[in-house]
Amino acid sequence: MNRKKQRLSALKLYETLYAQYGPQGWWPGRTRAEIIIGAILTQNTAWINVEKAIANLRRHRALNFETLRKIPRAQIAEWIRPAGYFNQKTGYLKAFVQMLHRDCDGSLNRLFKLETPALRKKLLAVKGTGPETADSILLYAAKRPVFVVDAYTRRFLAAHGYKKTAAASYDSVAAFFTAQLPEDVQLFNEYHALIVRRAKAQKRTRAE
DNA sequence: GACCAGGCACATC
């Protein structure tokens, strides 16, 4: 007798979420620069606080790489303070814009000419850009078919019977999804957005 | 006043 609980495939889980919540049309920023800056600022931080930091940068016309490269660290740190870890994240933003300036003449288009594996490697070489941040940039700014694994993703897996996978390495979790899904940028985008949407819906339920 | 939130680098074993 099979005593194991039935688990839905990654694709079936997606279809279930999509049926319940519909398309999210999610986009974590107005420009590619804003998406990248947001990806760095949101590390281990609630998005609401990232929005405050982004708003500060926008107000000071600093929501672009050229400005961030030129202004002093203390100034950036002050503006992104609401996002937490502001000294570290200032260094991370500086590291990214310096790489872009040094290797691509400050041009995101030039950086994004790289093929996905080479681009991912290049992003991971930037201090402060780990796998999740790199993949967020790849999916949401460079529009590559890459699955983003974050805390929401792991909780989602655990909640649907995949506790072991949820606790596995970053690349293992990503492989779990990519092996079962078509390589589709829009699908990966929607999937991640739906996981976040579901988590927020459940949080609201718990709070009531 | 704990506890948590869309990580990452670095040290150590």
Add this chain to the structure above:
DNA sequence: GATGTGCATGGT
């Protein structure tokens, strides 16, 4: 490769 620690704000 696994585990532990520092980094910091703002909401619940």
